[in-house]
Amino acid sequence: MQKLADFKLPQFFNYPPYFTLQPVRDTREKQIQLWKELILDYCKSQKIFLIGVEEDFPLFSNSAIDRSLSHEARETFLSAIVGEGRAEWLDKGHRKCLILWHRIQDWADIILQFVRDNGLEDSVMTVEEIRSGTESLGTELQGIDRTILMRALKLLENKGKLALFKGTSADDEGVKFSV
Amino acid sequence: MASGSSSIGIDGFFENAEVTTSGRPVLRRNEVECFLLSSVDIDSEDDPPRFTALRSGNLILTTHRLIWIPSQSNGAVPSSVPLAAVTHIYSHKKSIKSMFHSPRIRFQANPGSIVVTIVFRGKGDFDEFLTKLWECWRGRAWEEEEKSESETSRSGSGTVAQGLYGNDGTVRMVGLAGILRKEQEQWESTDKSLQDAFQDLNALMSKAKEMVSLAEKMRQKLLSAPSSQNGSTDDEEMGSKEEMQQWMLSVGIISPVTKESAGALYHQELSRQLADFVRIPLEQAGGMISLTDMYYHFNRARGTELISPDDLWQACTLWEKFDVPVMLRKFDSGVMVIQNKSHSDEEVMSRIKMLVTKTETLRVGVTASDAALTLKIAPAMAKEHLLTAETKGLLCRDMSPDGLRFYFNLFPEIDPTNIHIVKDFGTYGEWIKATSLLSV
Numbered sequence: 001m002q003k004l005a006d007f008k009l010p011q012f013f014n015y016p017p018y019f020t021l022q023p024v025r026d027t028r029e030k031q032i033q034l035w036k037e038l039i040l041d042y043c044k045s046q047k048i049f050l051i052g053v054e055e056d057f058p059l060f061s062n063s064a065i066d067r068s069l070s071h072e073a074r075e076t077f078l079s080a081i082v083g084e085g086r087a088e089w090l091d092k093g094h095r096k097c098l099i100l101w102h103r104i105q106d107w108a109d110i111i112l113q114f115v116r117d118n119g120l121e122d123s124v125m126t127v128e129e130i131r132s133g134t135e136s137l138g139t140e141l142q143g144i145d146r147t148i149l150m151r152a153l154k155l156l157e158n159k160g161k162l163a164l165f166k167g168t169s170a171d172d173e174g175v176k177f178s179v
Numbered sequence: 180m181a182s183g184s185s186s187i188g189i190d191g192f193f194e195n196a197e198v199t200t201s202g203r204p205v206l207r208r209n210e211v212e213c214f215l216l217s218s219v220d221i222d223s224e225d226d227p228p229r230f231t232a233l234r235s236g237n238l239i240l241t242t243h244r245l246i247w248i249p250s251q252s253n254g255a256v257p258s259s260v261p262l263a264a265v266t267h268i269y270s271h272k273k274s275i276k277s278m279f280h281s282p283r284i285r286f287q288a289n290p291g292s293i294v295v296t297i298v299f300r301g302k303g304d305f306d307e308f309l310t311k312l313w314e315c316w317r318g319r320a321w322e323e324e325e326k327s328e329s330e331t332s333r334s335g336s337g338t339v340a341q342g343l344y345g346n347d348g349t350v351r352m353v354g355l356a357g358i359l360r361k362e363q364e365q366w367e368s369t370d371k372s373l374q375d376a377f378q379d380l381n382a383l384m385s386k387a388k389e390m391v392s393l394a395e396k397m398r399q400k401l402l403s404a405p406s407s408q409n410g411s412t413d414d415e416e417m418g419s420k421e422e423m424q425q426w427m428l429s430v431g432i433i434s435p436v437t438k439e440s441a442g443a444l445y446h447q448e449l450s451r452q453l454a455d456f457v458r459i460p461l462e463q464a465g466g467m468i469s470l471t472d473m474y475y476h477f478n479r480a481r482g483t484e485l486i487s488p489d490d491l492w493q494a495c496t497l498w499e500k501f502d503v504p505v506m507l508r509k510f511d512s513g514v515m516v517i518q519n520k521s522h523s524d525e526e527v528m529s530r531i532k533m534l535v536t537k538t539e540t541l542r543v544g545v546t547a548s549d550a551a552l553t554l555k556i557a558p559a560m561a562k563e564h565l566l567t568a569e570t571k572g573l574l575c576r577d578m579s580p581d582g583l584r585f586y587f588n589l590f591p592e593i594d595p596t597n598i599h600i601v602k603d604f605g606t607y608g609e610w611i612k613a614t615s616l617l618s619v
Contacts, residue, residue: 001316008599010593010595010598010599011599011601011607011611012589012598012607013587014614015586016544016577016579016584016586016611017544017575017576017577017586017588017589017590019569019577020573020575020576020577020578020579022576022590023569023576024570024572025570026573027569027572027575027590030591030595031590031591033595034590034593034595034598037595037596037598040596066579067577067579080191096267145479
């Protein structure tokens, strides 16, 4: 079966009707489900956090069968993921979609685990270090989208698990854990 | 003052031409104007000149003459030369020299074989004039007139009529007046034939009135006769009553008796007849035929006594009441078809399913035309069937620049929670096999 980078595509990716938004309701719902799963799986494996509807997202077209999703289809499928809470539209025009293959809550949990694993219960780190520091290498946090990270941190802050503070420069935000 | 006599002009060559008060030439009997050019001079080529040159006038060519009318009152007199007097027209050769001069025509005319030159100083279609001059000169209209005149004096019948009035006094169709006259005559003759027709129609109508009153009498008789439910019916009377109904049906008259119970007898009989007739076209059309197509077939077969679309539709709706193997069906789109009862949805669906689960069609899907060919039905019908199958979930669609295609619907067979799994049974596996046959 085909691969996109190192991601194994399911067989039905070569099924032409998969790329046409189905008019019959029951059929369409099945189709939406398949697209949801595929998009989330793919984004998770490739650590993709953002999809631009009008951009060349690899899943949206299949050159082997010469088919690609219409704009309407793309919006429909992404909106379905948003509806389930696994994505968010970043703009009113629905052009950019933030993909939460881990929910914010899940990310928060991952951060907490990360803190415990590395003995950072009372430490201070910069936000940037969380996503690109040596500790995060090889973990899920490596390369996490900044927006998502901030959201997760804010969530934890509300729970009193940490405190966010501004650093010496604009992008030098820091975190003090009190896990 | 109109007088037919010509008068020789001052010079002895031209004839005086009569003009009206507004300067138009008076044409003689049968003479028709052909062309008009302005700014024309007429010169005498001979030396010494045989006539005074005519300067700057309008030249009118008719079937009989060349008429020159002065455009200014410079003392010149309207003059004419009869075409009959022309003996020779010199051919007009175009040369370098002629390009720089005004176009001119030279001809010889009697009396005295005088050479005349006409110079055209104005803008006009000189070539056209020349052509017309030749035509008129060759046409020799004056000779026919002389001939017919002399013949009239001899026999007075059966001759070619010239001029506006024929020899027998009937109007001849010439010129604008002729056109108008012809129109008038046509109207009159149409009017007359219409009147005649209406006479016939009146006769027909009076006959029809008789027919109607006869039918009314029959109707009364049928209504007053005891019905079949009544036990005391006379068999003979029943028989004749049946006969009467049959007869009335055969002349297309609706029997009033059974109208309430099962629709008019006419429609009933028509309905049965239609059910019989429909069998063959249905087979040919693959089990389903649109109402409009059937209308065409049926009426064509009947030849005369065609039925109206409404009659056809009513006849079809009556089928429900009888035990006939055909039915009328209306699609969502409004299209109405006649189909065999055996040609049910299930039957078509199963045929479609068989079609789309073949290896080849699993792989590439079907278009409406593919389906039409395989199922042996009209493409519009095929499309309806495919859409119905899609709505039922049997098929799903693929829209691309190549067009609309339908595939066997695999979506239900795929587990969203386990998108990589392919069940052992099911068409999904078949489809994978079909597609992998091509991949390297």
